[in-house]
Amino acid sequence: MSSLDIQRIREDFPILKREVNGKPLVYLDNGATTQKPKVVIDAIMNYYTDMNSNVHRGVHYLSQIATDAFEVTRRKVQDFIHAKHDYEVIITKGTTESINLLAHCYGRAFIQEGDEVIISAMEHHSNIVPWQMVCEEKGAKLQVIPMKETGELDMDAYKKLLGPKTKIVSVNYVSNALGTINPVKEIIALAHAQGVPVMLDAAQAVQHIKIDVQALDVDFLAFSGHKMYGPTGVGVLYGKEEWLNKMPPYQGGGDMIKDVTFEKTTYNELPFKFEAGTPNIEAGIALNAAIDYIEELGLDNIKAYEDELLAYATEKLSTVEGIKFIGTAKEKSSVISFVVEGTHPYDIGVILDKLGIAVRTGHHCAQPIMEQFQIPGTVRASLAVYNTKEEIDALVAGVKRATAMLV
Ligand SMILES: Cc1ncc(COP(=O)(O)O)c(C=O)c1O
Known part of the structure; x- marks a missing residue:
């Protein structure tokens, strides 16, 4: 009971x-999206009725309280997934943007002609297409871990696919179409044994399973707010500091820069390097209420x-x-x-x-x-x-x- x-x-x-x-x-x-508890709806309302202003840029009072509320969410996510640092939590629009960001930036930094990227046969399109695009651009090869009749990954085949050409493994934690929970600890350990980082698409996992990124030793993790009782338009890319620091920024614009001249731009530090432009502020703030709600239960x-x-x-x-x-x-x-x-x-x-x-x-x-x-x-x-x-x-x-x- x-x-x-x-x-x-x-x-x-x-x-x-x-x-x-x-x-x-x-x-x-x-699986498509969860309904929202009143505390989340209230948090959105409260932002617009009480503190609406832009974040990370104003000296005025409203901007400061909105920024504080937004940054509280970052720290809440840090605790929720047990990340080592709050700046390893990049706030995005959702899982799709998180994976596109990673594929684009990691691809630019680390993937070259002849390299290989491993995904699995049970991925959501958002964990197939971004990698396919990078592979096409770089002349790399997309390798796919096959799936058995039961909807479980063929781990022997995975072991054979891993090799010196593998540059990253990107698989889902829980399949949205089948419900399979993948053996992610083993997937990560096998990749790490070959020096290969792993990204987990946790869009269907964070709302059901307690995730500890340090215990898993996962390198990247992506999820969406709206599938975990939170609002649409906000999500997370967690990344280990050492990887994020080695990757170039994603989009260019406000917030992601330190100094701009026409000759050269220097980029902001983590996490802002990857957060160009005005974020979905109310959604970011309300995600905090969603996580509180989950943790209370x-x-x-x-x-x-x-x-x-x-x-x-x-x-x-x-x-x-x-x-x-x-x-x-x-x-x-x-x-x-x-x-x-x-x-x-x-x-x-x-x-x-x-x-x-x-x-x-x-x-x-x-x-x-x-x-x-x-x-x-x-x-x-x-x-x-x-x-x-x-x-x-x-x-x-x-x-x-x-x-x-x-x-
Ligand atoms: C496993 C998985 N990955 C990625 C996504 C994409 O999430 P979003 O549409 O919130 O970006 C979904 C959405 O259904 C999903 O189930």
């Missing part, structure tokens, strides 16, 4: 009271409850005739992807929507996974801490109703 009072937690999320198509909302699209409690819900959902959905789960790894987190024989995922999604149930259908920005399983897409239910067993029952009843109509 969970130690969390889920009914009380639901009270924190105003949107969960609304109806969709005349039915109570059952929100099971948390406790990530261990959240994970235990979500695991219980995942097991319940898997068992109940197994009673749907013709169902096939896509992604059956031993270690899974909060995602159930499936297809039902004789139906298209899209049609199931549309019927569920009529019943007030929000799921995602399609390729989940991971087309190569769908290609491997030879399916057009899946129906994906992704869980958050406010979901209940009653909502899972509604999902199962909805899928049964949809299949009865479609098959």
Whole structure:
């Protein structure tokens, strides 16, 4: 039994009271984005009503309190992922920008013709395309760790791919399409044994699993605020100081400079070197409230409850005739992807929507996974801490109703 009072937690999320198509909302699209608790919504409101001004540049009072609030978030993130220094936390727009920043800057500094970059067969497009772009530009090769039928990585193949040409390994911690939790500690240790740094796409991990970047010894970590009960438009790239210092800046502009003349510009120190221009200030400030919210509930409690819900959902959905789960790894987190024989995922999604149930259908920005399983897409239910067993029952009843109509 969970130690969390889920009914009380639901009270924190105003949107969960609304109806969709005349039915109570059952929100099971948390992998795409989570709903926001009132404390996060209030933090955004509070910024605009009480302190709106630009950060890092004004001597006036409002600018100083906005800057302080923004920088509190940086330190909160530092504690949350247990980074050694607050300046190793770069504030970005989200995971996509974090990975693009890294691919671009790391690529410029370290990747040359003939080098290799390793990703995996289960990446989100945002951890494929930026590396593909760098490889094309530099004449480097993208190597892909294959995936087994279960949706687990083939670690023997990974060991064979690692070699003197490998310049970086970039893989997801948890797959958004399959829910697989990858053996990241082992992935990192194997890469480090060859002197190769590792970046983890933790977009689907930070809201479910406690992450300690120093214990993992990971070199880079990316995630988004909006998938962890925070606002859209803010995310993080963590990087070890020694790597960040060796990389050139990403974008040029205000804040990332020390001195500018037409002849030469000197760059600001970390983290500002990588943060050109005005950030999404209200989102940055409100991310602090989201992390507080998660920490009050406790990530261990959240994970235990979500695991219980995942097991319940898997068992109940197994009673749907013709169902096939896509992604059956031993270690899974909060995602159930499936297809039902004789139906298209899209049609199931549309019927569920009529019943007030929000799921995602399609390729989940991971087309190569769908290609491997030879399916057009899946129906994906992704869980958050406010979901209940009653909502899972509604999902199962909805899928049964949809299949009865479609098959
Ligand atoms: C594993 C993974 N990586 C990256 C992303 C991209 O995140 P964002 O769209 O917030 O930049 C997502 C979003 O679904 C994801 O699930």
